[in-house]
Amino acid sequence: MDPIARHAHAPDVSFDGGDLDCGNGLLLLIRKHIDPLPRGGLLEILSREISVDEDLPAWCRLTGNELVSWTKAGGQRSFLVCKGRLAERAAAPVEAEPAPSVAAPMSRRPSAPAAPASTAPASAAPSSPSRERQPVPAAPVPPLAVTGVGSWPRPRWMIDAMHAHVEGRLAEAAFHETADDAVRLAIAAQEKAGVDMVTDGEQRRDSYASFVASRLDNCQLIPLTDLLPLVDDPEEFATELRALDIPAGDVRHPAVFGRLSRSRPLVAHEVDFARSITGRPVKVALPGPYLLTRTMWMECISDRAYESREALAADVVRVLREELAELLDAGAALVQFDEPVLSEVVFAGAKNKRSFMCGALSESLAPEHELAFARELLNAVLDGMPQERTALHVCRGNWTADESVALSGDYVPLLPTLAQVRVGAYLLEMCTPRAGDVSILKALPDHARIGIGVVNQKDPAVESEDAIAARIGRGIELFGQERLLLHPDCGFATFADNPICSAQIAQGKLQAIARAAARFRG
Template sequence: MADAAGHPFEADASFDGGDLDCGNGLLLLIRQHIDPLEPGQLLEFRSTEISVEEDFPAWCRMTGNELVSTVRHGRERSFLVCKGPLSTRRATARGARPPLPVTHAVAEVRIPATLPPPAPTPAIAPLAVMGIGSWPRPRWMLQAIHDHIEGRLSEEEFTSTAEDATRLAVAAQARADVDVLTDGEQRRDNYASFVGARLDNCQLIPLTDLLPLVDDPVKFEQEMQSLDVPASDVRHPALFGPLGRRRPLAVHELEFVRSLSDRPVKIALPGPYLLTRTMWMECISDRAYRSREHLAEDIVRVLREELHFLLAAGAALVQLDEPVLSEVVFTGAKSARSFMCGALSEKGDAGRELAFATQLINGVVAGLPPERLGLHICRGNWTRDERAALAGDYRSLLPVLQQVEVGSLFLELCTPRAGEIDVLKELSVERRIGVGVVNQKLDRVE
């Protein structure tokens, strides 16, 4: 059945893209509208920007969606695209779940007038055993995450599934008799980018959506493949307005674990430098922020808000993840990627970047009890290929480790690539050092 615009099929959803081009917000709108659709359903959008006719087919090829037809009406062009191959349309037309509503208006930022103080919690034993944070997710949990991000699984259904997965992760830790529990980050699609689905004016888009925005898409894709990163499945946060935190990032995770056990609970959050590197994409982020430093101010604010509420809700320990710091010191400013995060961002001189990171971390934790705070650093975790992973000891990171105002340092030391523990003797004896001793990349039990 042809639609009114002259396309061979009627669209399941549509929107007007106006004069936006693919590098200035149109791809974000396309993603917001196509994600809730079932495979085989059709999206129609209109555009008056002439470059879209050339750029959009390339996006379709890279993302695996099929451009069905293009119709011209004077200056305006109408594009009909199928989610996935058009051949799947008939197979999925019957019984498809209706898509959830699409909302993409810029939300007003709300900043709390006051932040709650930390609640008292029992002290953690000096030689406590705990995981860094993540725990393997069942296949059904991974599918639920994927469906939820795309808007095809309601919040209620997702929460019920995630709580089942969290019960399994907590029970496994209890059987191992760990001293401090985590929720295994079961709800998170990724240790860092998950915040893009919870912060105001931010959304998660597949890495393949970024390919048209980089100078060398082929090189970018090759770098992702070298890290074993499935670019079509992994999502990256993209900003379309100023950051706000109307919903908690992880307080709900903490509260559920505490309902299952009386043991102390640790919550991991992506650190401010990691999030700044991840979220600053000059071709997108500069519509909301004038510079990377301007964006970092708001990242510090929302993380500080979350940190206060986590400690007030009884988190025994909150860990800031800053693994990308190792990339700063072990690679050059323009070298190939070792992390999926910061897909479009550039890093500068190592000394300036480390000083910037230290400033951001201390801005988040200022005035809070250091014994309840930790910092985690590793060398990348996407690929099992040791040849592609970063190597180097912690000597070049000692200035950061000495200056950050946290009481615990969680450091990877499970492979020869991480160097020797003797380097850490220069750190204050008042610091608790959590040594990572299990290599989770191995199939065999060590």
């Protein structure tokens, strides 16, 4: 497309990208400004960087947005981008007026559709972190408790509502009404299967980890495709993602634009609703501090707000401690921290170096350094908290049913680190042969409860009760009934748009665990 003398349409929002290029933060600023716009909204990008002439049209093609027109006067460029297609714009073309002031880039014309208060799911009536809660008692978790790891396949209408809300097409209250219905279905399915401890199925989340970006201040979810210019070889990275069966166009990644703060709960509202519809103990999962730090620390983005990865980690620890305290007061029976990237630290070689896209774009030093860093962050979050109500989950990746692209290796390299984490339970992937023999977990502290995966959520076949009972019997032999927890290797739908299995299969697997566990209860 050649430049023209003057835009035929007036922008709804304008900002000045200055001399930034697409690989040095411009795409992230574009995402920050375009996400609040409705479909058909027009964003003007001012730029003095010559490489944007070619890179911005390519980004538009990649993301499904339309480059409507662009102008060039001396070294100043103006690009007019439509969110989606121009045909989706309700208003007819108008003669361009002077653009909104670049000094206030988020200012908006009176005629433009109002942006949603938030561009990501948020509680319809979230409790403030500073509000005094009256602590409620948590239901006890029985021996041999059967539970899911976290996620549950979302109904198609729930996924549609999630996308509509993120894109500003569905109001917050309507989104949560929809999500409440999805949670009711997920918990009802778990209760029917016979589980002892339920989760809300993470129905309000786009994924197990990145959703936090939609709940924290100064953080935003950005499609993984927007981050390709930040890697050394974008084409190679994209090829690796395809080989690993990672839907880069659907997966979103957190980006930090300022100092992190928590003005509303991350997941406490999920526990509040879940406890209102079930009498069973409620478990809730949170991404761990190492996982969040690895995903959020990216060169040319987070270093504008933080001088180092350690400085970012300090704020991550702070907000997780605030959340953990509120979750305990809310009556969560078990708060589980997910740290699957620990497997990437010790098992990822040249062949699988991108096996966790949530950590692939971040700084990573030698394994011994990363493991020590992870241990320190986890213990900082857990310090002074009731140990018996906290858990740690580690697996080897759960984005695809293709076992050949997942990491393999037993827990031996991780055991010294896991044993030093001051946590009350470990929920570990153990059913797949990739995880090694369960006996090595004897090295974990004797006070901790041990959760072992007894079904493989990636296998579409529901395991036989006999096979599951054999795994349970082996676990009892090693750890005793009082310490043992039973669950699948991982969640059933880590990413909303890419579930591992159907709700029917998920329910069948949990039911098979519950029936096998019943054989051992007196």
